[in-house]
Amino acid sequence: MEFAGKLRDARLARGWSIEEVGVQLRLPARVIAQVEEGDLEGLGAPIYRRGYLRSFGRLVGLPEDEIEQALQQEQAPAPALVATGVRPRSEYVIERYVRPATYIALTALIALPVVWWAASGKLGEGLAGNRFDLQPPLAGEGGALVALPQRPAPASMATEQTEVLRASLIAVPPMANVGPTLPVATPEASTPADDGADGVDNIVGSGRFEAVLELDDKSWVEVSASGRRVHQALRTPGRWVYRSEQPLQFTIGNSRHARLTTNGTAVDLSAHRSPNDVVRVEVFGGEG
Numbered sequence: 001m002e003f004a005g006k007l008r009d010a011r012l013a014r015g016w017s018i019e020e021v022g023v024q025l026r027l028p029a030r031v032i033a034q035v036e037e038g039d040l041e042g043l044g045a046p047i048y049r050r051g052y053l054r055s056f057g058r059l060v061g062l063p064e065d066e067i068e069q070a071l072q073q074e075q076a077p078a079p080a081l082v083a084t085g086v087r088p089r090s091e092y093v094i095e096r097y098v099r100p101a102t103y104i105a106l107t108a109l110i111a112l113p114v115v116w117w118a119a120s121g122k123l124g125e126g127l128a129g130n131r132f133d134l135q136p137p138l139a140g141e142g143g144a145l146v147a148l149p150q151r152p153a154p155a156s157m158a159t160e161q162t163e164v165l166r167a168s169l170i171a172v173p174p175m176a177n178v179g180p181t182l183p184v185a186t187p188e189a190s191t192p193a194d195d196g197a198d199g200v201d202n203i204v205g206s207g208r209f210e211a212v213l214e215l216d217d218k219s220w221v222e223v224s225a226s227g228r229r230v231h232q233a234l235r236t237p238g239r240w241v242y243r244s245e246q247p248l249q250f251t252i253g254n255s256r257h258a259r260l261t262t263n264g265t266a267v268d269l270s271a272h273r274s275p276n277d278v279v280r281v282e283v284f285g286g287e288g
Contacts, residue, residue: 003053003070004038010060011036025055032056202238204231207245209284212261213252214239220253247285255279 011021018036022029031043035056040049050071057067204223213221215237223231225246237257242248252258252269255277260267262283272281 003057003066003073004036006062006066007053007056007060008036010062014060016060021056021059024059027052027055203241203243205243207243209244209246209248210263211242211244211248211250211283212239213242213250214259215257217254217257219255219258220251222251224249224251244284247282249282250279252279252281253277 011018018029018032022032025032031052034040034043035052040052043049043052053070054067057070058064215221215235217237219235221231221233221235221240222229223242225244225248227249231242250260252260255269255273258269258279260269260281260283267281267283269279269281272279274280
């Protein structure tokens with residue numbers, strides 16, 4: 001390469017060694033030696049080789065036009081264009097539209113009968129009819145097996161589902177808050193006499209302490225013993241007697257129509273009445 005010889009001659013004219021040029025250009029001495037020999041193939045990509053030539057030429061003072069001419073010779077030729085095959089439009093249309101449409105049609109043919117069968121109720125009737133009686137047959141006289149009568153299938157699955165739903169809606173009272181000392185009086189177990197009608201007392205619990213609650217109007221009553229609820233109900237007008245061996249806490253709604261006495265002594269409910277006409281009071285707390 002003619003330009004490589006000019007680089008070497010210019011370096012020698014300045015009295016520089018290959019190592020000194022490498023230090024100034026911050027390149028290894030091996031790279032400088034290859035550039036002077038014109039061996040540029042092992043120096044990386046063309047952009048790096050052109051950079052080495054430009055930097056070396058400017059360092060030793062070669063004219064810019066000679067440097068640019070050498071760079072143009074070093075510039076790699078553009079790659080030749082290779083013609084590729086053209087995809088037919090019919091193939092593109094089949095790939096883009098026909099194949100997805102085919103998949104959709106096959107899916108619809110498989111899914112639509114199943115959806116129709118389920119929507120028409122046939123699926124539920126089929127499942128309801130496939131019942132297995134797991135009861136073993138009984139042995140009759142002489143060792144012969146006697147088959148048990150089969151249980152008739154329900155008229156429809158909707159009837160069974162209605163019965164299950166109705167059973168699931170039965171209210172079960174919470175047992176964690178029921179105290180062991182006094183029994184809970186529930187509206188289902190009460191009779192007309194239990195509601196305090198005709199002057200008959202409704203007695204709850206047992207013990208040496210006695211609290212009497214008289215109501216002139218409907219009232220919400222809750223009675224607790226040692227923090228555990230033992231009585232809770234919406235009571236009609238009447239007379240209730242609570243007996244216990246421990247202090248009782250009363251919560252009485254509509255308290256202006258209620259009177260409370262403990263062991264024959266009247267309790268002043270007005271001293272415990274809140275603005276919304278609810279009384280919260282504890283009795284027998286100081287008696288041993």
